[in-house]
Amino acid sequence: MKFDFDSLILKSPFYTEDHQQWREWTVRPFVEKEIIPFINEWEKNESIPDELWPKAAKAGLFQIGYPEEYGGVKKGTDIFHILITAEELARSGSGGVYASLSVQSIGLPPISNFGSDELKNEVIPKILAGEKRICLAITEPSGGSDVANIKTNAFKDGDHYIVNGSKTFITDGLKSDWLTTAVRTGGEGVNGVSLIAIPGNLDGITRDSVGKKQGWWCSDTATIYFENVKVPIKYLIGNENQGFKPIVHNFNNERIGIVAACLGASRICFEDALTWAKERITFSKPLSKHQVIQHKFAEMLRKINATQAYMDLCGWQMINGTTDAADISMLKVQATLTLEFCAREASQILGGISYVRDSRIERIYREVRVMAIGGGSEEIMRDLSSRQMGL
Numbered sequence: 001m002k003f004d005f006d007s008l009i010l011k012s013p014f015y016t017e018d019h020q021q022w023r024e025w026t027v028r029p030f031v032e033k034e035i036i037p038f039i040n041e042w043e044k045n046e047s048i049p050d051e052l053w054p055k056a057a058k059a060g061l062f063q064i065g066y067p068e069e070y071g072g073v074k075k076g077t078d079i080f081h082i083l084i085t086a087e088e089l090a091r092s093g094s095g096g097v098y099a100s101l102s103v104q105s106i107g108l109p110p111i112s113n114f115g116s117d118e119l120k121n122e123v124i125p126k127i128l129a130g131e132k133r134i135c136l137a138i139t140e141p142s143g144g145s146d147v148a149n150i151k152t153n154a155f156k157d158g159d160h161y162i163v164n165g166s167k168t169f170i171t172d173g174l175k176s177d178w179l180t181t182a183v184r185t186g187g188e189g190v191n192g193v194s195l196i197a198i199p200g201n202l203d204g205i206t207r208d209s210v211g212k213k214q215g216w217w218c219s220d221t222a223t224i225y226f227e228n229v230k231v232p233i234k235y236l237i238g239n240e241n242q243g244f245k246p247i248v249h250n251f252n253n254e255r256i257g258i259v260a261a262c263l264g265a266s267r268i269c270f271e272d273a274l275t276w277a278k279e280r281i282t283f284s285k286p287l288s289k290h291q292v293i294q295h296k297f298a299e300m301l302r303k304i305n306a307t308q309a310y311m312d313l314c315g316w317q318m319i320n321g322t323t324d325a326a327d328i329s330m331l332k333v334q335a336t337l338t339l340e341f342c343a344r345e346a347s348q349i350l351g352g353i354s355y356v357r358d359s360r361i362e363r364i365y366r367e368v369r370v371m372a373i374g375g376g377s378e379e380i381m382r383d384l385s386s387r388q389m390g391l
């Protein structure tokens with residue numbers, strides 16, 4: 001029996017023929033043609049060519065879930081199309097590409113779900129066409145986990161907000177045209193937080209790279225400074241001091257997307273390790289014939305299957321309006337620990353060759369850390385799920 005990426009996908013009842021075609025006819029050819037041949041160069045150069053965004057838009061990767069009147073595609077699509085996209089992007093072996101191309105899926109939904117019609121008209125069509133880019137700026141130098149305590153401040157002055165403060169670790173923050181930014185417009189805590197769509201070209205905004213990173217090299221990660229930035233009030237997303245609602249709304253989608261990316265990368269670990277284990281001879285037989293190595297594969301597959309089964313169930317709950325934030329939090333931990341395990345075991349199985357640059361395993365091994373920290377760390381995910389248990 002063959003055990004490659006595709007055969008590792010459980011035949012789950014939630015997937016239809018259309019999902020299969022989306023994977024095989026749309027996303028996979030795009031990744032194989034537009035990303036895989038160039039990824040090592042992009043990683044080395046620590047940047048992705050701007051042309052990739054309009055190409056991804058043209059392939060249909062950005063539009064799912066957004067209203068038709070703004071260029072989106074809702075009919076006939078669901079969360080599984082988005083999860084498949086994340087899994088297939090992971091086949092490039094670069095989480096940085098996934099992070100960069102999917103950042104609109106966290107920057108744009110607050111506008112799409114809570115913004116005024118004027119704001120939606122101004123922002124959404126150009127993002128979905130890949131002509132403009134948007135990021136989500138929540139984390140600050142003083143911390144990312146405690147979102148209720150953000151310090152970046154926005155006070156009203158006539159028909160503007162004046163924004164002061166800074167954000168850091170913002171994916172695509174150097175190049176984004178729009179910055180969906182969490183600011184403090186009221187008192188302390190959750191009820192003083194608002195979200196504003198800030199045009200990136202306003203006076204008083206400066207941006208800087210956070211510097212060299214352990215992984216996600218091709219993805220830009222920025223610190224953004226706001227010094228007396230005058231933002232028209234019309235760019236407020238939803239109601240003042242009620243920014244936490246769109247932020248929390250975003251988290252479930254962001255987290256399940258990270259889960260799918262981890263799942264895709266875990267399958268790559270399995271696939272690359274198995275190919276090697278069948279070819280590599282040690283002590284007069286293929287590595288795959290040593291029981292210790294066989295158990296590594298059994299454990300990887302067990303964890304990969306458990307992650308997919310849990311992810312699919314959470315996806316189904318999202319479609320049916322019964323999303324459980326605690327489940328998604330535990331699922332994210334399940335997925336990052338699975339990836340951590342698979343990356344380690346694949347690296348052990350490949351041996352020295354896994355330590356060489358440009359091997360998918362070498363990169364995935366480095367990128368595990370950010371998956372366990374970004375979008376809600378493992379500690380915060382466990383915290384959230386135990387709170388929902390009433391502990």
Ligand SMILES: Cc1cc2nc3c(=O)[nH]c(=O)nc-3n(C[C@H](O)[C@H](O)[C@H](O)COP(=O)(O)OP(=O)(O)OC[C@H]3O[C@@H](n4cnc5c(N)ncnc54)[C@H](O)[C@@H]3O)c2cc1C
Pocket residue numbers: 103135136137138139142143144145146168169170171172213216221370373374375376377378379380383
């Ligand atoms: C490459 C990269 C890209 C990113 N992209 C974005 C982005 O696009 N937009 C954005 O807004 N942010 C982004 N982030 C930020 C990311 O979301 C934060 O790093 C994350 O939320 C954790 O925040 P922190 O790093 O400030 O750690 P802190 O909040 O300072 O926490 C440090 C450690 O302490 C643990 N901890 C904190 N509180 C508790 C507690 N109560 N109990 C137990 N443990 C606790 C945390 O789990 C963590 O391990 C990105 C980060 C990276 C590395």
